[in-house]
Amino acid sequence: GTLSALFELHLANKLTATVPSLKWYYMGFYIHSCPKMRYKGRFKPSYLLCPKGFTWWPIEDCLPQLDKAKYCEFDPNPQEEAAITEADRSTQVVISPGDWQAMQYEYYVMRLGGNGEYFRDIFPALFKLTGRVNARNICLITDDR
Numbered sequence: 001g002t003l004s005a006l007f008e009l010h011l012a013n014k015l016t017a018t019v020p021s022l023k024w025y026y027m028g029f030y031i032h033s034c035p036k037m038r039y040k041g042r043f044k045p046s047y048l049l050c051p052k053g054f055t056w057w058p059i060e061d062c063l064p065q066l067d068k069a070k071y072c073e074f075d076p077n078p079q080e081e082a083a084i085t086e087a088d089r090s091t092q093v094v095i096s097p098g099d100w101q102a103m104q105y106e107y108y109v110m111r112l113g114g115n116g117e118y119f120r121d122i123f124p125a126l127f128k129l130t131g132r133v134n135a136r137n138i139c140l141i142t143d144d145r
Helices: 002-018 035-042 059-068 086-091 105-111 117-130
Strands: 047-049 056-058 093-096 101-104 139-141
Touching (some): 002 035, 047 059, 056 059, 101 105
Parallel strands (some): 093 139
Antiparallel strands (some): 047 056, 093 101
């Protein structure tokens, strides 16, 4: 854990010389209740992502909450996501394993004869779990339900 992270940080610092836009090093998931992952919080500065507001918070501010509960929302005033629009849906890419063809959601619904109800239920869950920006970049693989 710690030794590997030190090597990766060294590599990230070297890469910054050739890729100046590289400003952050992501150590992966931090599970506070897992003692083997606590080393990640000892690197400074260290931030955790609020799962509701999708904003980053200093780990020092999060630890008291994580000591009390496994799941925490760090942002006291998260912004509510706007309703999912057709424009959001049109950015989704769907892959059909039958022919491994990638297509935009709208085309996929037309291909199914207008039956896109399955994905109408999936989209709100994706947006809620990942946020609008991330959900728009997810590629869905379907079994042509």
